[in-house]
Amino acid sequence: MNRQAAKKLQEFFSAFPGASTSLLMLDYDGTLAGFRVDRFKARPWAQVRDLLDRIQSQKKTRIAVVTGRPAGEIPLMLALDPAPEVWGLHGAERLYPNGRREMEVQTPAVRQALQNLRKRLKRDSLGGLFEDKPNAAVMHWRGRSPEQAREIKRRTQELFEPLAKLSGLRLLEFEAGLELRAGRDKGGAVREIIRESDAGAPVTYLGDDLTDEAAFKAVNEAKAPHLSVLMRRAPRKTAADVWLKPPEELRTFLRMWLEAWDGK
Ligand SMILES: [Mg+2]
Known part of the structure; x- marks a missing residue:
C-alpha cells in the first residue's frame, strides 16, 4: 500500500472510536471476487468471507452489497449468515436480509x-x-x-x-x-443507504468498475467521516479517495476495519 493511501486509511479509521456504528458498502465482482466468464463461479477471494463474517459478528457495521447482478445471486455467492443486505441491478432492486425484495417501477x-x-x-x-x-x-x-x-x-x-x-x-x-x-444507479443506492443510517456513522464504498464512480461520488458527499476506495489491480482516473489492490489490500482493509472496532 502506498504511503498516501495508508495515511488516508489511518485517518478514516481514527473516526471509529467516536462513532457507535459504521457503514460498509461493497461491490461484488472485481471487488470481493475475481472475474470469471461464468459469473456463477466467481467466489470471494480467500479469507474475504471469513473477514466479513467477523465484521458482521461485531454488530457494529451495516454491510450492504451494491452490485450490477440480480440481488438474489449474492447471498448464495457470499454465503454469510445472516445474509447481507443487497442492492441489485446497480441499485434498481433491493433485497433485505429477511428475503423481502423491492423493485423500482418502470413506465x-x-x-x-x-x-x-x-x-x-x-x-x-x-x-x-x-x-x-x-x-x-x-x-x-x-x-x-x-x-x-x-x-x-x-x-x-x-x-x-x-x-x-x-x-x-x-x-x-x-x-x-x-x-x-431503467432505474436508480449505484450512486442513488448509496445515497439511500446513507440516508437510512446513523448520522455520524463512518461510511465507505469499495468498487472496481466505471459503474462504481457514481457510488464514490455519493460517498464523497457524505457529512459523516467517509472514504471511497477504488479496489482494482491497476489504477485509473477515479473520484475515489484511495486506490487499493485486491485481494491483498482488500484483506488488509477488512482487518483494519475489525481492529478499529475491537480496539474500542
Ligand atoms: Mg465490479
Missing part, C-alpha cells in the same frame, strides 16, 4: 422498449453475450478479441443509443460491456 413505455430490445437481441446477440435483466438489456464482450470487442461495441451502441434518448432509459458503460437500463 409502460420503458417496459415496452426493453421488451422489444430483448426480443431483438435474443434473435441475434451481435456476437457478444446478451444478458437479460428485469430492468435492463446488457451486452458483454469480456473474453473476446480486441477486434471482436470493437465490432460488438459499435453495433451495440448503434442499437442502444437511440433508445437511451427515451425518458426513463439510460446507458451505463462498464469495462467490457454496455447496459441500457
Whole structure:
C-alpha cells in the first residue's frame, strides 16, 4: 500500500472510536471476487468471507452489497449468515436480509422498449453475450478479441443509443460491456443507504468498475467521516479517495476495519 493511501486509511479509521456504528458498502465482482466468464463461479477471494463474517459478528457495521447482478445471486455467492443486505441491478432492486425484495417501477413505455430490445437481441446477440435483466438489456464482450470487442461495441451502441434518448432509459458503460437500463444507479443506492443510517456513522464504498464512480461520488458527499476506495489491480482516473489492490489490500482493509472496532 502506498504511503498516501495508508495515511488516508489511518485517518478514516481514527473516526471509529467516536462513532457507535459504521457503514460498509461493497461491490461484488472485481471487488470481493475475481472475474470469471461464468459469473456463477466467481467466489470471494480467500479469507474475504471469513473477514466479513467477523465484521458482521461485531454488530457494529451495516454491510450492504451494491452490485450490477440480480440481488438474489449474492447471498448464495457470499454465503454469510445472516445474509447481507443487497442492492441489485446497480441499485434498481433491493433485497433485505429477511428475503423481502423491492423493485423500482418502470413506465409502460420503458417496459415496452426493453421488451422489444430483448426480443431483438435474443434473435441475434451481435456476437457478444446478451444478458437479460428485469430492468435492463446488457451486452458483454469480456473474453473476446480486441477486434471482436470493437465490432460488438459499435453495433451495440448503434442499437442502444437511440433508445437511451427515451425518458426513463439510460446507458451505463462498464469495462467490457454496455447496459441500457431503467432505474436508480449505484450512486442513488448509496445515497439511500446513507440516508437510512446513523448520522455520524463512518461510511465507505469499495468498487472496481466505471459503474462504481457514481457510488464514490455519493460517498464523497457524505457529512459523516467517509472514504471511497477504488479496489482494482491497476489504477485509473477515479473520484475515489484511495486506490487499493485486491485481494491483498482488500484483506488488509477488512482487518483494519475489525481492529478499529475491537480496539474500542
Ligand atoms: Mg465490479
